[in-house]
Amino acid sequence: MSIQFACPHCGKQTVVADQYAGQTGPCASCGAQVTVPYSGTGTIGPPTGGSKGTSPLLIILAVVVVAMLACGGLLAAIVVPAVFSARSAAQRVNSMNHLKQIGLALHNYYDTHNTFPPAVVTDKDGKPLYSGRVLLLPYIERGDLYDRFDKAKAWDSAENLAVSQTMIDTFLDPARTTGGPFRSDYVFVTGKNTILEGNSTVRFADITDGTSNTVIAIETSQGPASWAAPGEWDVDSGTLPPSNHERVRLILYADGSVRPMDHAAAQQIIRAAATRNGGEVIPF
Known part of the structure; x- marks a missing residue:
């Protein structure tokens, strides 16, 4: 099976075997670095350092931290008076x-x-x-x-x-x-x-x-x-x-x-x- 894709830099259409999917190399026309898509026809740019958006993992971690802080405050509000009460009772x-x-x-x-x-x-x-x-x-x-x-x-x-x-x-x-x-x-x-x-x-x-x-x-x-x-x-x-x-x-x-x-x-x-x-x- 072959994969057809276009270079995002010069628009050159290229057909390669599917065994090259996901690999990066120079465009045969302009020499710019391109990455072969995994399937279908499409355009893919050069590899980047990551998405500019906020990572879902970071969002999840932030939610967990906020929840822990909130629970910690609630726990303190419950536990601290109980500790003082227990100490007073013991005294x-x-x-x-x-x-x-x-x-x-x-x-x-x-x-x-x-x-x-x-x-x-x-x-x-x-x-x-x-x-x-x-x-x-x-x-x-x-x-x-x-x-x-x-x-x-x-x-x-x-x-x-x-x-x-x-x-x-x-x-x-x-x-x-x-x-x-x-x-x-x-x-x-x-x-x-x-x-x-x-x-x-x-x-x-x-x-x-x-x-x-x-x-x-x-x-x-x-x-x-x-x-x-x-x-x-x-x-x-x-x-x-x-x-x-x-x-x-x-x-x-x-x-x-x-x-x-x-x-x-x-x-x-x-x-x-x-x-x-x-x-x-x-x-x-």
């Missing part, structure tokens, strides 16, 4: 565990002394010396610090300052974003008729409202600078201090349980729940 669980450790320490102290510790230890003149958290040290595996602490001196005395400036993980909320490493993010609830009222001692029999209905400690982002400092929350002082958690307040009850409570609800009922013998009905 809340860890914080609740710290409060449970404090609750267990309070119960172990009670088993040893047949009374709850005072929220604040005072001297004979009623001057605050240090927090009752110092008395819990043997029950949170920090008996070494308890033994070094001079119980007859203030928390910030020369004798006690080094111990008071020791970080204790149990007293730190994992969700905390401010404050030094020695502070306590968990404070006792004090005030009239509370379990840890002043320097008094209270027994289970005195909690007539029920241990599961009576608050004994809370978490806060405004705890004392040192866990040993007597910086508790007095229910008669007014509003609750700020929390380390966005949506809930973590509360330790006298039975050792820890429950999260909506901030608005906590503000409304915690004063009633703090008294040990008020007879209030708490809408939990």
Whole structure:
């Protein structure tokens, strides 16, 4: 079979065998480079470096890249909040565990002394010396610090300052974003008729409202600078201090349980729940 074609440069008609289809060579008339077409009659120019139009492959690649970027943005919008939410939930669980450790320490102290510790230890003149958290040290595996602490001196005395400036993980909320490493993010609830009222001692029999209905400690982002400092929350002082958690307040009850409570609800009922013998009905 023969192929007839015309030179695009001089118009010379040429007939060649089909075995030369696709090959390039000089025109017999003008000498210009021409390429033999594969079939039929036609005109074909010299080979070029490629089409001047946009490659379909490039268009496809561009569409894929744009789609990936769009999906990436959507994925980020979904994943990032989920990551923050998961982290907040994990911090809340860890914080609740710290409060449970404090609750267990309070119960172990009670088993040893047949009374709850005072929220604040005072001297004979009623001057605050240090927090009752110092008395819990043997029950949170920090008996070494308890033994070094001079119980007859203030928390910030020369004798006690080094111990008071020791970080204790149990007293730190994992969700905390401010404050030094020695502070306590968990404070006792004090005030009239509370379990840890002043320097008094209270027994289970005195909690007539029920241990599961009576608050004994809370978490806060405004705890004392040192866990040993007597910086508790007095229910008669007014509003609750700020929390380390966005949506809930973590509360330790006298039975050792820890429950999260909506901030608005906590503000409304915690004063009633703090008294040990008020007879209030708490809408939990």
